Amino acid sequence: MWHQRLLTLPSRAKWRAYRYLISRVNVPPEPAAVPGHLSHLEGQFLYRLASRVPPGGTIVEIGAYLGRSTSYIASAVARRQNVNFYTVDTWQNQGMSEGERDTYGEFCANVQPWKDYIQTFRGFSWEVVKQWNRPIDLLWIDADHSYVAARRDVLDWVPFLKVKGWLCLDDYATAAGIAQVVRDVLLPICSSRRLVGKMWAARLARPLDRGGHPALRR
Ligand SMILES: C[S@@+](CC[C@H](N)C(=O)[O-])C[C@H]1O[C@@H](n2cnc3c(N)ncnc32)[C@H](O)[C@@H]1O
Numbered sequence: 001m002w003h004q005r006l007l008t009l010p011s012r013a014k015w016r017a018y019r020y021l022i023s024r025v026n027v028p029p030e031p032a033a034v035p036g037h038l039s040h041l042e043g044q045f046l047y048r049l050a051s052r053v054p055p056g057g058t059i060v061e062i063g064a065y066l067g068r069s070t071s072y073i074a075s076a077v078a079r080r081q082n083v084n085f086y087t088v089d090t091w092q093n094q095g096m097s098e099g100e101r102d103t104y105g106e107f108c109a110n111v112q113p114w115k116d117y118i119q120t121f122r123g124f125s126w127e128v129v130k131q132w133n134r135p136i137d138l139l140w141i142d143a144d145h146s147y148v149a150a151r152r153d154v155l156d157w158v159p160f161l162k163v164k165g166w167l168c169l170d171d172y173a174t175a176a177g178i179a180q181v182v183r184d185v186l187l188p189i190c191s192s193r194r195l196v197g198k199m200w201a202a203r204l205a206r207p208l209d210r211g212g213h214p215a216l217r218r
Contacts, residue, residue: 036068074114172200
């Protein structure tokens, strides 16, 4: 089988082969036109993961901004039956270099083609999680990149992620806070780890035990 042969390749060749496979994912062209900082390769990867969520499954995005990653995910959800997609954002642009402003109108206009496949929660992630009670198959975190905020998002939301579910964090390669959260909290509990562009992605190998390591305590 091709994927068994892929595993036997040396790591650099494995990564090149993997990157090639991601780039072959047949994403419809519309999401690439939505403004945002996500690269097309990262969008293709999210599309691919969203396409593999089982029927009845749940995808959660934390940090939608103008809807670029939202569109990649929603365009995969639109081709599926019965996959639930929730996106959480204040739409007040916290943590963005351009400063705070209301981005909700632009978001709604950009995701208009997929609006029937997106359920929005407007508010801070740590407030929204208080009403959350569903298991999650794919969790995509791209909100505040400071260590304190990203760690809080991980500690709040990863307990809802199913074992073997996928977790993606943007800007691992460029934001020190994200890289530190990955090292402190996620490395010991994740498998199938990979870097796609600047995004870190992995599968949850075992549930997050907040009582264990000091870094996992709130
Ligand atoms: C980097 S942008 C998201 C980019 C988006 N994923 C894309 O593909 O273009 C970060 C977003 O997170 C939101 N945000 C920051 N902190 C937040 C928090 N604690 N709760 C909810 N949203 C937050 C900001 O309003 C902003 O829209």
